[in-house]
Amino acid sequence: MESENLQKRIYAFIAVIASVALVLILLPFLQELIFQNIYSQLNLEIDPDDDQVMSTDGTEPSQAATITLGLIANLFRVLKIILWMTIVIAFVRLTLAVIFGAALKKSSQYEISSLLKTVLSVIVYIVAFFIIFQTQYPNVPLAPLFTGSTILGIVVGLALQDTLGNLFSGIAIQADQSFQVGDIVAITNQGIGTVESVSWRGVKIRTFQNKLLVISNSVIGKETVEVAQKDNLNARLVFFNTLYTNSPAKVIHVVREAVRQVENVSPKRRPKVRIRDLGDNGIDWEVKYWTLNYRRFNDTDALIRQRIWYAFQREDLDFAYPTRTIYTAKQSEEEDVFVETADEICERIANTSIFAPLPNDEITRIGESCSVRVFAPEEPIVQVGQKDKSMFVINRGMVRIQVLEDGVAHTINTLEAGDFFGEMSLFTGEPRTADVVADTETQVLEIKPHILKPILEKNPELARIIGEIIDDRREKLTQKEEETKLMTDAETKGVLKSIKRFFGLNS
Numbered sequence: 001m002e003s004e005n006l007q008k009r010i011y012a013f014i015a016v017i018a019s020v021a022l023v024l025i026l027l028p029f030l031q032e033l034i035f036q037n038i039y040s041q042l043n044l045e046i047d048p049d050d051d052q053v054m055s056t057d058g059t060e061p062s063q064a065a066t067i068t069l070g071l072i073a074n075l076f077r078v079l080k081i082i083l084w085m086t087i088v089i090a091f092v093r094l095t096l097a098v099i100f101g102a103a104l105k106k107s108s109q110y111e112i113s114s115l116l117k118t119v120l121s122v123i124v125y126i127v128a129f130f131i132i133f134q135t136q137y138p139n140v141p142l143a144p145l146f147t148g149s150t151i152l153g154i155v156v157g158l159a160l161q162d163t164l165g166n167l168f169s170g171i172a173i174q175a176d177q178s179f180q181v182g183d184i185v186a187i188t189n190q191g192i193g194t195v196e197s198v199s200w201r202g203v204k205i206r207t208f209q210n211k212l213l214v215i216s217n218s219v220i221g222k223e224t225v226e227v228a229q230k231d232n233l234n235a236r237l238v239f240f241n242t243l244y245t246n247s248p249a250k251v252i253h254v255v256r257e258a259v260r261q262v263e264n265v266s267p268k269r270r271p272k273v274r275i276r277d278l279g280d281n282g283i284d285w286e287v288k289y290w291t292l293n294y295r296r297f298n299d300t301d302a303l304i305r306q307r308i309w310y311a312f313q314r315e316d317l318d319f320a321y322p323t324r325t326i327y328t329a330k331q332s333e334e335e336d337v338f339v340e341t342a343d344e345i346c347e348r349i350a351n352t353s354i355f356a357p358l359p360n361d362e363i364t365r366i367g368e369s370c371s372v373r374v375f376a377p378e379e380p381i382v383q384v385g386q387k388d389k390s391m392f393v394i395n396r397g398m399v400r401i402q403v404l405e406d407g408v409a410h411t412i413n414t415l416e417a418g419d420f421f422g423e424m425s426l427f428t429g430e431p432r433t434a435d436v437v438a439d440t441e442t443q444v445l446e447i448k449p450h451i452l453k454p455i456l457e458k459n460p461e462l463a464r465i466i467g468e469i470i471d472d473r474r475e476k477l478t479q480k481e482e483e484t485k486l487m488t489d490a491e492t493k494g495v496l497k498s499i500k501r502f503f504g505l506n507s
Helices: 002-042 063-103 110-136 143-159 161-176 248-260 294-315 342-350 360-369 423-428 449-458 460-480 495-503
Strands: 044-046 053-055 184-187 191-198 202-207 212-216 225-228 234-242 272-278 283-291 371-375 380-382 391-396 398-405 408-416 435-438 442-447
Touching: 002 063, 063 110, 184 202, 191 212, 234 294, 248 272, 248 283, 248 294, 283 294, 294 371, 342 360, 342 391, 342 442, 360 449, 391 423, 398 442, 423 449, 423 460, 449 460
Parallel strands: none
Antiparallel strands: 044 053, 184 191, 184 225, 191 202, 202 212, 234 283, 272 283, 371 442, 380 435, 391 442, 398 408, 398 435
8 A cells, every 4th residue: 555655656756747847848938939929019129249138229128118028037937936846846745755654664653754744845945945046036135035034033933932842842752752652651740641642732641530631742841751661561669568576578478479469460570579668667668560551550559459458367467557546446346357256267167068077176176276368359369280288168258260271261160158178288288270269358267287187196087087078079079060170180089098198197
């Protein structure tokens, strides 16, 4: 398409040049013919000695004849100026079309390229006009004309000061190419948003409130512009704090793992968690992460803060707060939504089928030793391939069991309060075979191997009973979800042997 347009331009240029050249060639003959006709009608002739026009009777020509000859001569001079300017305009337009078409073929700065072409064209036209004008009127002094143009230029420049400022600022922006259409820019005292267009007058920015912000080029040239380039890993900072009693090493590990699982956080760069300051009330921290889509940084920042809160609840970490308070407000029952009594935890474990064979004292021991953890909606609880050896009982909320098929996560089961998952990792040490993601805000009871080992050593018969329960559960899940390949390729028998080997029990 572009090559066809260029060919059309070349053909049009050739046609114009040929036509104008033909007129310029025929013009002297036409001029001579007209003058000869006028001479004969006015009884005039040209003196062969000094090429002066005079009457046939040897007297000076009349004033009317002189004016007529002068008008006709000026008419032909003006016509020549127009024809030569036509050639210049055609040549400049073709040249600029070829140059800018090749140089800016893949550029998105169409408005600025048009501006540059216009400026260059005007400069060439002005210079060409003065040269052609001087060839036709060599006796006309141009100095007074330039003086008058200078005065006029000063007047026009003062009147169009803002417009000219925008024009030259736009040229400077294009030459520097600090930002392009699609980039995110933050302009001091103006706003932040996505660049939609750049013209000779100003820049149009679409804010995150979906408003159109139009800023003149002269204003942008005076302000500090922060640019987040499109298709680039742009970093963000999120701040939080902790008490001085919390371990910095633990905080770094917990927060980093929570941030890495947040959507829109680039997996190509590892998030950085570092101490920003030692404040009056606690340690001030900052999280540096890199976004995949910088336009969504507000939502990503908010989600990171949410995940940090849930991670702190699970790991018994505390946010710092001012120590100058003189009283604390009593929390309502609604605010204590995640505070569980020992009896409630034990009752939940006792109602779980896999622990039903255990006596009450052993269930109480498990309830006192397990960890209560809270997860945010859409936050992974376990991931496929993990080798952590613990199981979870859902106390509140709901989770989804997911597996990957051709790189896409598919939900194969949904578990609610009272259900459990991860038992094979707890009793046999097998790696996780599926992802488990919190569907809503979910509270789980985490049970680790060191809690069960003394119980199984004290009651060897329990290992056999639990093995049978796991066997039965695996058979049902395999029949129900056979096509999803949720379970591993291991046989559904022999779990008892795996339990004894994992816990080091005697056969």
